[in-house]
Amino acid sequence: MKIALFGSNSLQFSKVYTPAVLSELSKYGILSERISKKNINKQKDFLQDCEIAFATWGMTRLSKEEIKEYLPSLKVLFYSAGTVQYFARPFLESGVRIFSAFAANAVPVAEYTASQIMLASKGFFQASKSYRIAPLYSLVHANSSPGNFHTKVGIIGLGAIGTRVAEKLRDSDIELYAFDPFVSKERAAELDVKLCTLEDIFSDCDVITNHLANKKELRNFFRCRHFNSMKKHSVFINTGRGAQVSELSLALSLLLHPSHTFVGDVIKAEYFPYISPLFWCRNAIITPHIAGSTGNEPQRMAYLMIEELKSFLEGKEASYEIKLSDLEKMA
Numbered sequence: 001m002k003i004a005l006f007g008s009n010s011l012q013f014s015k016v017y018t019p020a021v022l023s024e025l026s027k028y029g030i031l032s033e034r035i036s037k038k039n040i041n042k043q044k045d046f047l048q049d050c051e052i053a054f055a056t057w058g059m060t061r062l063s064k065e066e067i068k069e070y071l072p073s074l075k076v077l078f079y080s081a082g083t084v085q086y087f088a089r090p091f092l093e094s095g096v097r098i099f100s101a102f103a104a105n106a107v108p109v110a111e112y113t114a115s116q117i118m119l120a121s122k123g124f125f126q127a128s129k130s131y132r133i134a135p136l137y138s139l140v141h142a143n144s145s146p147g148n149f150h151t152k153v154g155i156i157g158l159g160a161i162g163t164r165v166a167e168k169l170r171d172s173d174i175e176l177y178a179f180d181p182f183v184s185k186e187r188a189a190e191l192d193v194k195l196c197t198l199e200d201i202f203s204d205c206d207v208i209t210n211h212l213a214n215k216k217e218l219r220n221f222f223r224c225r226h227f228n229s230m231k232k233h234s235v236f237i238n239t240g241r242g243a244q245v246s247e248l249s250l251a252l253s254l255l256l257h258p259s260h261t262f263v264g265d266v267i268k269a270e271y272f273p274y275i276s277p278l279f280w281c282r283n284a285i286i287t288p289h290i291a292g293s294t295g296n297e298p299q300r301m302a303y304l305m306i307e308e309l310k311s312f313l314e315g316k317e318a319s320y321e322i323k324l325s326d327l328e329k330m331a
Contacts (some may be wrong), residue, residue: 002050004043004071005012008036008058009279012321016056016073016080016298025054028313038059040070050074054305056080057325065088076312078305081105081215082292082323083330092324099102099320101301102330104162105293110164113239114207116263117169120207120235121151125261125285144233144259146205148205149173154205155242157264158183158191159330162211166191177205182329210240213330220246227260242266248260251277251284258283265291284296307313 003025007013017025025031029052035043037060047070050155055077057186062070067090078229082105088098119125123145131138151174166176176193179201188195196212201208208230212218222236223246230236230253238245247268254260262284267276270289278284293301304320311318322330 001052002032002046003029004032004035004047004050004053006053006055008033008038008060010034012057012298016302017054018299018302021299021302024303025309028052028306028309029050034216044070047071047074051075052309053077054302057302059084060089061087062090064094065299067091067094067096074281080298080301080305085181085214085327085330087133088322089324089327092327094320098322099305099312099318100322101304101320102319104301104304106160106164107300108293108297109161109239109291110168112169112265113165113211113237116239117153117174117207117209118148118164118172120237120261120263121146121148121153122128123233125235125263126283129282130287141233141259146233148177151207152180152205154196154208155193155211156180156201156203156208157211157213159211159213160189161239162209163191164194165211177201198226199229200227203231205234206231207235207237209237210244212240212244214241214243222246222250224249224253227273228257230257232257233259233261235263237263239265239280242268242270242288247276247278251281254278254281254283261285263287264287265289295317311320 018019032043032046051073053074077091079098079100079241082102082136084100091098098209122144153174153176155165155178158178169176170192177196178193179198185195211282221244227250250262254262260283265287266289267273267278269275269287271287273279308318
């Protein structure tokens with residue numbers, strides 16, 4: 001059996017498909033070299049009768065015509081990363097089944113977010129920044145924060161990540177609220193989460209965390225009216241997408257409400273943050289998109305997809321298959 005390996009970025013590819021991972025995967029077939037748009041023609045003969053493909057960040061985008069030309073026999077693609085939005089549709093429309101490790105990539109983001117929520121409720125972020133300059137003021141800010149007893153936390157989006165965040169916080173003394181039009185009351189009850197409006201999330205919760213899907217229609221979704229309605233000493237955490245936040249609106253709100261805090265792992269200009277108005281806000285804490293899989297964590301996604309390959313070959317029910325209809329609601 002031949003297995004094609006796709007990934008345009010060698011560094012990202014090697015983080016996911018380490019020698020140990022490739023050794024495990026090689027038990028199931030002959031592996032290609034890393035394939036990108038640049039060398040796909042050289043691999044054309046190998047790909048002609050290849051039925052299985054593995055990929056990760058930087059998966060080569062192919063049209064339906066290109067899939068027919070280069071991968072006429074392809075049956076299934078295992079994507080060892082999160083969102084498949086940018087490449088999946090032509091494959092699915094060509095009859096290729098896709099499995100994604102979004103659940104594995106959701107693990108570190110949920111861990112990161114849950115940790116940030118617990119720290120945010122203690123006033124950690126502003127207190128730690130001001131402690132060196134004004135120790136007394138930092139204590140005032142920390143003691144004005146609600147702590148982690150009967151604190152109201154609002155989760156925006158109960159997808160793979162939002163759900164895991166809720167599960168991690170469920171055993172705490174935190175009250176969980178959520179906004180997600182796709183989630184039923186029954187599912188919310190299972191997670192011990194109270195569904196409410198987006199307006200209620202911003203006006204009533206002490207900590208708000210965004211996990212909405214990456215959709216074009218959600219660009220600049222969070223605006224002035226949301227930020228200005230936040231409670232005193234409340235915190236807005238964004239590990240979702242920077243494009244979903246109107247940064248100028250948020251920066252102005254942070255200036256007008258110095259007790260508010262923004263904790264952002266994603267902003268619009270991630271590689272040149274100096275042009276973001278949020279970068280210059282004293283009460284904004286920005287990290288360089290590290291909530292997702294880093295260090296050894298990317299390997300978790302590859303191993304999950306190898307488990308899915310086993311299930312596929314044995315004819316067992318799959319856990320992480322992506323259907324064409326899923327693209328309408330997932331990140």
